[in-house]
Amino acid sequence: MTHDADTLTALDPAAARLWNEDEQRWTQLTFVEDDPLHFDLDAWIDVLERTDSTAICLSAGGYMAFYPTRIPLHYASRHLGERDLFGEVVAAAKQRGLAVMARIDPHAVHEDVREAHPEWIARNEDGSLRRHWAFPEAWVTCAYGAYNWEFMTDVAREIVSEYDVDAIFANRWQGHGPGYTDEAQALFRAATGRALPTSADPADGEAWRAYTSWRRNRLSALVSHWDDAVRAVDPNVRFVPNLGSFAASELDAEVVRRHVPFFLVDHQARNEDEKQWAAGRDAKRTRALYPHKRTGLITSVGPEQHGYRWKDSVNASAETVSWIVDGFVQGAFPWFTKFAGRIHDPRWVPAVERAFGLHRTAAPFLSGARPAARTLVWETAGLAPGRERHAADGAAQALVELRVPFEFVGDRGTGPVGEEDAAVVLLPETSRITADAAARLRAFVEGGGILAVTGAGPTIDGGTRLVTELAGIEVAQWRDGIVRNNYIERQVVTGGPLDETTRIVGGTRLATITVPDGARVTWRFTPDHPDLPMEEVYPRSAAHDPAVAEVPVGRGLVRIVAFNLAELYDEVLMDDHLALFADLLAENGRPPAAVVLQGAGLVDAAAWRHPEGYTFAFANLTSVMAMKGQQREVTPLTDLRAMVDLERVGADAVAAAQAGLLRVLGLRDDRVVTLDAVTDAGSLVVDLPAVKELGLLRLEW
Numbered sequence: 001m002t003h004d005a006d007t008l009t010a011l012d013p014a015a016a017r018l019w020n021e022d023e024q025r026w027t028q029l030t031f032v033e034d035d036p037l038h039f040d041l042d043a044w045i046d047v048l049e050r051t052d053s054t055a056i057c058l059s060a061g062g063y064m065a066f067y068p069t070r071i072p073l074h075y076a077s078r079h080l081g082e083r084d085l086f087g088e089v090v091a092a093a094k095q096r097g098l099a100v101m102a103r104i105d106p107h108a109v110h111e112d113v114r115e116a117h118p119e120w121i122a123r124n125e126d127g128s129l130r131r132h133w134a135f136p137e138a139w140v141t142c143a144y145g146a147y148n149w150e151f152m153t154d155v156a157r158e159i160v161s162e163y164d165v166d167a168i169f170a171n172r173w174q175g176h177g178p179g180y181t182d183e184a185q186a187l188f189r190a191a192t193g194r195a196l197p198t199s200a201d202p203a204d205g206e207a208w209r210a211y212t213s214w215r216r217n218r219l220s221a222l223v224s225h226w227d228d229a230v231r232a233v234d235p236n237v238r239f240v241p242n243l244g245s246f247a248a249s250e251l252d253a254e255v256v257r258r259h260v261p262f263f264l265v266d267h268q269a270r271n272e273d274e275k276q277w278a279a280g281r282d283a284k285r286t287r288a289l290y291p292h293k294r295t296g297l298i299t300s301v302g303p304e305q306h307g308y309r310w311k312d313s314v315n316a317s318a319e320t321v322s323w324i325v326d327g328f329v330q331g332a333f334p335w336f337t338k339f340a341g342r343i344h345d346p347r348w349v350p351a352v353e354r355a356f357g358l359h360r361t362a363a364p365f366l367s368g369a370r371p372a373a374r375t376l377v378w379e380t381a382g383l384a385p386g387r388e389r390h391a392a393d394g395a396a397q398a399l400v401e402l403r404v405p406f407e408f409v410g411d412r413g414t415g416p417v418g419e420e421d422a423a424v425v426l427l428p429e430t431s432r433i434t435a436d437a438a439a440r441l442r443a444f445v446e447g448g449g450i451l452a453v454t455g456a457g458p459t460i461d462g463g464t465r466l467v468t469e470l471a472g473i474e475v476a477q478w479r480d481g482i483v484r485n486n487y488i489e490r491q492v493v494t495g496g497p498l499d500e501t502t503r504i505v506g507g508t509r510l511a512t513i514t515v516p517d518g519a520r521v522t523w524r525f526t527p528d529h530p531d532l533p534m535e536e537v538y539p540r541s542a543a544h545d546p547a548v549a550e551v552p553v554g555r556g557l558v559r560i561v562a563f564n565l566a567e568l569y570d571e572v573l574m575d576d577h578l579a580l581f582a583d584l585l586a587e588n589g590r591p592p593a594a595v596v597l598q599g600a601g602l603v604d605a606a607a608w609r610h611p612e613g614y615t616f617a618f619a620n621l622t623s624v625m626a627m628k629g630q631q632r633e634v635t636p637l638t639d640l641r642a643m644v645d646l647e648r649v650g651a652d653a654v655a656a657a658q659a660g661l662l663r664v665l666g667l668r669d670d671r672v673v674t675l676d677a678v679t680d681a682g683s684l685v686v687d688l689p690a691v692k693e694l695g696l697l698r699l700e701w
Contacts, residue, residue: 143175394570446554507563
């Protein structure tokens, strides 16, 4: 049965049979050309059963087909012979009740395609056809023209017509640069009146800005086109584009709403200098853009150093388990990927089995829940590498260390500013926000929220600074260059660990601010003074300019740290700056969280809410290798105590506790058990069992 595109576009995306499943654990198998000679189906059925996978993503076609395609120029593996490798695995998966996603890869083609259709091949700026950078026998395709819009559409239709699949998954579909084909040039010129930009154009100039906008529209239209095409064959089948942790922002929001059933974060493992909590961070970044779309985290069984590309290798088991656990604690269902069907090194199998087993245990308390973090971190969608990215990472690092659950929110998202749990918004060094975003933040603060700003604060659409518009804090100067040997001096007693000193390190980029009457200044900058000769290293006058201050606005507060606290924390991880973060975020002197975890260890915590319960979950990242992989082992945590503020959890929890009906659950030896709890001064006190990779505290009423 077929349907016209207009009818399909109006269909409810939730109607597809796959996407309403609460619990998803995905296996992805990316075939290589000689797999038809060696593939062991029984071994992979064993993997699916050991990992309790609910779904599989499987190489089907595009650059190379692993089924007997009938489409001219659709290259099939030369080892396929009479075999239908893709079909065999699909049938085995369906017999076991698994969902199936067919993977296609349109980014490259073989020589016969170049000969027949050179217009499909991307060109270099000089007009020459573009060979593949890693495999020169192949050619790179242009994402914007007929190859994707016609040829790959036919491939997707053929797969959906011939096989019982639930979705088509496209990898490397966005293209690699402008393409510079005649068709791409014509399309771009028709839309903008310009030629495609080249390296001779300024990177931040009008030509490249026009290209970025056009590319977004063209790729958004392609996603719509592919989704409509497969749904015309079977209305239950969906198209799923592979998107990185920031690429979700590259698509038109309405296209995402109508045509993208869920997001996949393609951050498969740590890169060279990434922290272990990067998995959960990127899960939250993607969820922040579209909070009502489900998100999965793709994890490779091997290392992910992009400069070396060890694609058929194995990560340390502890690294793989921690990466997957941190992802699902922060709301991304688990998905692992293996390149090549032959299992040369089976050590990854127990690691995935372990991580997926922990997900199976935790899933009833996480699936279908909504975030309940009281702290939000403002982050601009599509944040480019540089100072603002470092600031965002520094803020996230601090919150992880403070064990404060947090969510990202920003100017593109429909994120949770103003929802019932949100109490604090942290806005690390950011250059610019929109007027609409500023209005949202004003409403949040005037309604009783705390806005914590580091640096000089953003301008509103390039004009007035937010802190000036919102709180009357004037910024006379932003010293963007490196300031050496800067300090701040405490002005009041805060009740925290910094009360033991009067002076701590300040920043390396400073804002000169004045604050309105009624402001409370807690720290001031010491005047500049030299750092050599040593005999000259002292301030010549008293501390004067405000460094940390808060201003009442409506029923809320605006707080500012007038230096690059977040960027600097990402760089140097200074303990006093972590304490400053804790003061900056505090609600009435208390951490901005419903659950405070006491005891040693590094954990990445999350808070989740159901109508019938509240979950505090955390990934144990305690390891000497947590800041740079691979992890060798995770240190188990003992003597952990959770202090639960029932009022912050909610009225249902308070009522259930008062009636003696509150159930407290946790994990002991990977099993859900009932835990003892006592009430102390309005807090529920729970001693947790020893924690290996995953900690869980569940309150039910």
